[in-house]
Amino acid sequence: MRTRLFIGACYLGLMGLASGLFYTQVFQGERYRNISEKNRIRLIPLEAPRGRVFDSKKNILVTNRPSFDVVAAPEDISPQIFPLLSKLLKIPESELRRRVKSKREYRFAPAMVEEDIPKELAFQIEERRAELPGIMIRVSSMRYYPYGETASHIIGYIGKINEGEYQKLDRERYGMNSVIGRAGLEKIYDGELRGWRGGKQVEVNAKGEMVKVLREKYPEPGKDLTITIDLEFQKRIMQIIKGDHASVAVLDLDSQNLMAMASRPAFDPNAFVQPGRAKDRAHLLKDEEAPLMDRGISSAYPPGSVFKLVTAIAGLETGKITPNTRFVCNGSFRLNSGSRPFHCWNHQGHGSLNLYEALERSCNVYFYNVASRLSPEDIARYARELGLGEKMKLDATNISPGLVPDSAWKTKKIKAKWYQGETLTFGIGQGYLLTTPLQILRLVSIIAKNGQHVEPRFVVEENPERVEDRVEIREENIKVIKRGMLHVVESPYGTGQLARVDFTQLAAKTGTAQAPPNKAHSWMTGFFPYNAPKIAFVVFVEHGGSGGITAARIVKDMLKVWRDMYAPQMV
């Protein structure tokens, strides 16, 4: 009886084991199978090199260079390496310990200890490997801008992605230590410049040692980008405006490609890449001179007399004046006998002038007369027709739309009525009106092309959508303006005579925009050759003083450079 019981218990035990195994292996098999796969398979991502950027002549503007990084395998590290490593890298031990323990993208990923160390130091560490178990030198690809600040605003800069971005973004493209474009082309074309991360699917053993590569996907490098800027031209323009707070842009009118777009002060984008330059970065971000800001597009200024081109067009188009309409300037203008006087820059007065002479001498009183015959809406309409007050479709970040005011805008934003006196200041490009230098360049380009739409760009798309329409301004009126602009430079009374050159007929307009309490902003914009315009340009100097002096001198220097570089080809 007891024997039977014992035998029964034994068989029952066997059956118990069998049913337990059935539950574990058959019922839960799928689950454990997945866990075991996760156990053994590890994905090691490989970063794709970022695409390069070339100028119009295939010079490299942005590329990558090797960076020697110190990485650690925390699993293999022993504490006695820290004093030596601290001495070699000149980093406190506690900081090193913190970095070794920092969060990693995947299990057994090496931890970053120090990026981009000098080559000599890398060799030194490599030689002392025996004393530094778990420490390795890894070569990675680092963004490099060989020309520093030359085209810095166009190129922009990059930065490490942060935790929040990493969580949101596509893992196939962004890793925990990936860089991402923060401004300029680096930001706008980040999707193109950034390639696709590759990776190795490896089988590892329990110690995390690689046993074999199961699958390997090579990273796909980012696409290269070519821009229309001519590096050499850009460099020489940057040289001309060295020390200024200025913006210069030059446009090829046929292709609508920007040949140069320079802004000062500028910055070295390398400062955002090299880990050792955190101080420089902080300095750039806080600097009152705002070196990160592209003065050509990101900030809007009163255009001053340059805007008289628009007022003239508005007067002609609305039929309020003809090219031969004469007004007398005796130094100031009053709306009516009781109102305050609006002065001309020439307090002696210009006497009797027609439109050509008024443009040539930039007479304020003439344009007060024109503006007083117009409504703010009239002026605003032609300003907008010529592209002011709207964001440009440029491949850049932080594009300012500028501001074209009218009475509705004033009522809405300032909650006040529009005074007629404000129309007068509007008419000479002062008051609420704000434009960016690139908007002025577009405006003058449209004039140069007899009213055809122009959209400046520095990245040529593969299938450009070219809208060949024109502004709603009669060509004959534009031709009047162009003639006036020729006089600005060529006439002995012109305000832009300083920019006159002997090799081409230049048409331009100067501007001296009041910016109290500081010095006026200095403007000059134009095109050449007058008969068959090929090039348009804008020069703007923040608080540069007289447009006819400061800006005109820069225009002349720029034209000389242009002649040296391109004139022989044009003959």
Added chain:
Amino acid sequence: MLLRWFKQLHWPLIFAMAGLIGIGTVFIHSASHYDTTSYITRQLFWTGVGLAVLLMVPMFGYRTFLSLGPVFYFVVLVMLLWVDIAGAHRLGAQRWIALGPFALQPSEFAKLATVIALANFLGERSPREGQLGTIIIALIIVFIPLAMIVKQPDLGSSLLFMPMIGVLFFLWGIRKRYFIYATAIGGVAAPLLWKFLKPYQKKRILVFLDPNQDPLGAGYTAIQAKIAVGSGGLFGKGYMAGTQSQLQFVPEHHTDFIFCVLGEEWGFFGSLILLVCYAFLFRAMFQIMEATTDIKARLLIAGIAAVTISQLFINIGMTFGIMPITGITLPFVSYGGSSLVASTFAMGLILSVHKERSIF
């Protein structure tokens, strides 16, 4: 003469045992083929030794060994003492005696020697005369080697002594109330024993209750073993293709965790084949036990069966989480000379019982 000798062997038992050793060899190979040490060659050598032992024991007859019980018992005690004084440390415990190139594990033999001694002792005493004295002496017989094994420490092996003594008392004819008292005392004593456990043993038991308490430390083995067995599914990942064992997520996979390799590579199907082999082995053992009228022989077989089934239960049970992780071999399957020779020796005794059944 040879034919008669052949006929006297209990073939079902031998086949079941050969099947188990065969499966063991196959998976020792899978578990150790990349090792520099050739475990498979060693295991084949020990299989040869075991076979010799298996066939030689019936020649002497189990009665000889029963009467030599006290001698064996004494020799084993000396060996255990020797382990304590000069044993080799491996994996934090002192369980081995170095014998030239081999390492002898006395606890494997201690189990068998204790069974023989107990069967011999209990078989001589009638359960109808004053039971208490017999029980106390029997308990002392068990306690001495048990205490020495616990001290090694070898928690797993010592655990096997409990079912062994329980089964032997039970089949000997212990009074029900003593049985109940003993169980009650055991239940009360268990928490007291907790104090005597080493920290790692306590941890193992805690982790057994909740493996995720320390998934990378003490619970690691339990979790990895379960993943290995579970991931085998119905038909397994294929011979030598078990990632958990081949990539060493499961430690000790040629000895204590050999079942993980089988479970992972052959799946539930393979596990079932193994269990069926064991079932046949037990069936053979029980047939022989029921066919003999010798009370000592019956107790001997019952003791061996109790130890074997307990080992089976603990070893396989720990791989899927119903038993705590302890270092116990899977009889006939795990790598290890001591385990294999002790097991074949036990089978030799059973074969001898079968051969001599017709004496009465």
